[in-house]
Amino acid sequence: MADTQTLEKPAGQKTEHFDVLIIGAGISGVGAAYHLKEQCPDKSFVVLESLESFGGTWHMHRYPGIRSDSDLYTFGYRFKPWTGAPIASAEEILSYMGEVIEENNLNDHIRYGHKITSANWSSDEQLYRLEGVRTDTGETVHFTANFLWMCQGYYRHSEGYTPDWEGMDDFAGEIVHPQTWPEDLDYKGKNVLVIGSGATAATLVPAIAGDCSHVTLLQRSPTYFIPGRNENELADQLRVLDIDESWIHEITRKAILYQQADFTRRAFEEPEVVKEELLAGVREYLGPDFDMDTHFTPKYLPWRQRIAFVPDGDIFEGVKSGKASIVTDEIERFTKKGILLKSGKELEADIIVTATGFNLSVLGDINFSIDDKPLNFADTVTYRGMMFTGVPNLVWVFGYFRASWTLRVDLLGDFVARLLNHMKAKGVKSVTPALREEDEDMELLPWMDPENFNPGYLMRSMHLLPKRGNKPDWQHTQDYWAEKDELPKIDLDDPIFVYK
Numbered sequence: 406m407a408d409t410q411t412l413e414k415p416a417g418q419k420t421e422h423f424d425v426l427i428i429g430a431g432i433s434g435v436g437a438a439y440h441l442k443e444q445c446p447d448k449s450f451v452v453l454e455s456l457e458s459f460g461g462t463w464h465m466h467r468y469p470g471i472r473s474d475s476d477l478y479t480f481g482y483r484f485k486p487w488t489g490a491p492i493a494s495a496e497e498i499l500s501y502m503g504e505v506i507e508e509n510n511l512n513d514h515i516r517y518g519h520k521i522t523s524a525n526w527s528s529d530e531q532l533y534r535l536e537g538v539r540t541d542t543g544e545t546v547h548f549t550a551n552f553l554w555m556c557q558g559y560y561r562h563s564e565g566y567t568p569d570w571e572g573m574d575d576f577a578g579e580i581v582h583p584q585t586w587p588e589d590l591d592y593k594g595k596n597v598l599v600i601g602s603g604a605t606a607a608t609l610v611p612a613i614a615g616d617c618s619h620v621t622l623l624q625r626s627p628t629y630f631i632p633g634r635n636e637n638e639l640a641d642q643l644r645v646l647d648i649d650e651s652w653i654h655e656i657t658r659k660a661i662l663y664q665q666a667d668f669t670r671r672a673f674e675e676p677e678v679v680k681e682e683l684l685a686g687v688r689e690y691l692g693p694d695f696d697m698d699t700h701f702t703p704k705y706l707p708w709r710q711r712i713a714f715v716p717d718g719d720i721f722e723g724v725k726s727g728k729a730s731i732v733t734d735e736i737e738r739f740t741k742k743g744i745l746l747k748s749g750k751e752l753e754a755d756i757i758v759t760a761t762g763f764n765l766s767v768l769g770d771i772n773f774s775i776d777d778k779p780l781n782f783a784d785t786v787t788y789r790g791m792m793f794t795g796v797p798n799l800v801w802v803f804g805y806f807r808a809s810w811t812l813r814v815d816l817l818g819d820f821v822a823r824l825l826n827h828m829k830a831k832g833v834k835s836v837t838p839a840l841r842e843e844d845e846d847m848e849l850l851p852w853m854d855p856e857n858f859n860p861g862y863l864m865r866s867m868h869l870l871p872k873r874g875n876k877p878d879w880q881h882t883q884d885y886w887a888e889k890d891e892l893p894k895i896d897l898d899d900p901i902f903v904y905k
């Protein structure tokens with residue numbers, strides 16, 4: 406099926422056909438394109454991206470200080486060595502991705518400014534019919550594809566999540582969400598209030614503190630952080646020995662993943678000990694007199710939400726120097742001058758930044774249907790967090806929370822390539838996951854166990870996501886260390902896979 410055809414549509418519009426259509430040119434889509442080209446060279450494919458460039462998250466987020474919160478030895482692809490400091494800025498990540506695109510001639514396969522709006526699987530034709538819009542001209546575009554590789558991420562890029570607080574319209578200053586940071590925002594000499602406690606807030610506060618009159622971080626409840634130096638001793642040592650960068654990449658990745666596995670295991674086996682260790686790391690920066698209980702002691706156990714690495718403890722240095730302060734309280738309402746807290750205190754601000762998270766987007770806000778019947782993904786059961794019962798020829802790349810997202814991009818790259826090659830060898834056109842006889846009575850649960858992982862955007866939108874079963878086959882286990890061995894061994898002739 407390696408043909409790229411152009412079919413004439415009655416209205417004069419053309420429909421282009423590809424064997425595989427990848428949606429999104431973020432770190433997942435570019436990785437998917439690489440693996441497809443490497444492992445299935447006979448397949449025709451296109452990557453459709455609604456933005457005007459590649460990078461997704463790293464292209465969209467423009468707030469000061471934007472950087473990764475995990476190390477680039479594992480957030481980078483396994484096939485392209487990372488040679489810089491472990492924590493990288495968005496600019497460095499984009500430049501790395503740009504090299505991957507260029508070195509592998511992927512540019513000819515990517516079309517920017519193409520937003521897909523609907524996808525209908527036709528059982529008669531055994532393909533998807535997709536409709537989209539060109540964001541530059543407004544023109545409607547049509548594609549057909551045998552297989553959809555969904556790399557659209559997990560949150561809506563056009564707007565972040567801001568709770569609807571009372572009195573927001575009364576505020577005389579500017580309200581900004583980090584996801585849509587205005588390029589010309591002038592915060593120099595201003596009083597800035599950042600609402601939030603996650604990685605974004607922790608990055609933003611030290612990045613702007615030097616220029617602002619004062620920055621206040623307002624959080625409802627604290628988060629765990631891991632402060633440390635932005636360097637990897639092992640990689641640096643290997644560099645001194647003039648070891649080849651591809652070896653350094655592989656060895657450093659293995660070492661980091663080994664340490665992370667140990668940390669994750671301990672977070673579940675001895676959460677109180679790990680909690681104390683994490684708090685001690687922060688206390689080292691802030692000193693014994695700082696009110697750690699109120700501001701830096703989370704209510705949840707470690708690893709139930711992402712833990713941000715804080716290079717050189719920069720946010721704590723900001724707090725210690727007095728350029729930044731931290732308030733842990735709840736918002737009663739916005740006022741003309743700032744925010745009135747439940748405690749009765751009022752925080753004044755010229756600019757309020759709502760670093761309050763994302764809106765989940767299930768499969769790129771695309772209207773999916775099967776034989777013209779609307780598809781509700783919440784009615785499906787997920788096969789390993791990547792495929793869905795009753796949905797043919799579709800894989801969604803949803804990475805890891807406790808390990809770098811990209812580790813799964815590579816693993817799923819291998820899986821999809823193996824699946825496509827298997828289908829070719831079998832001479833079949835479609836594969837649809839289905840519950841086996843032994844799965845029929847399986848208890849169906851929400852996508853993610855809140856006891857296991859519970860960030861706000863998932864909790865708010867769980868009802869939109871596919872169901873999970875109580876067996877590893879039927880859930881996204883979030884366990885890289887198990888999946889790295891399990892995924893390559895999946896038996897593609899298991900009755901879970903129904904071929905046609």
Ligand SMILES: Cc1cc2nc3c(=O)[nH]c(=O)nc-3n(C[C@H](O)[C@H](O)[C@H](O)COP(=O)(O)OP(=O)(O)OC[C@H]3O[C@@H](n4cnc5c(N)ncnc54)[C@H](O)[C@@H]3O)c2cc1C
Nearest residue numbers: 429431432433455461462473474475521557558769809810
């Ligand atoms: C500020 C920030 C920092 C992060 N740091 C880390 C980190 O350090 N480590 C980590 O593991 N994870 C991190 N994450 C999570 C991060 O989002 C993922 O790791 C990863 O970048 C997601 O890549 P992706 O390609 O799957 O999705 P995205 O980066 O979201 O890219 C998806 C792309 O698909 C496009 N798209 C969506 N819908 C459509 C459509 N209908 N038609 C056409 N195109 C479409 C979008 O425009 C976008 O370009 C971070 C997230 C944020 C917001």
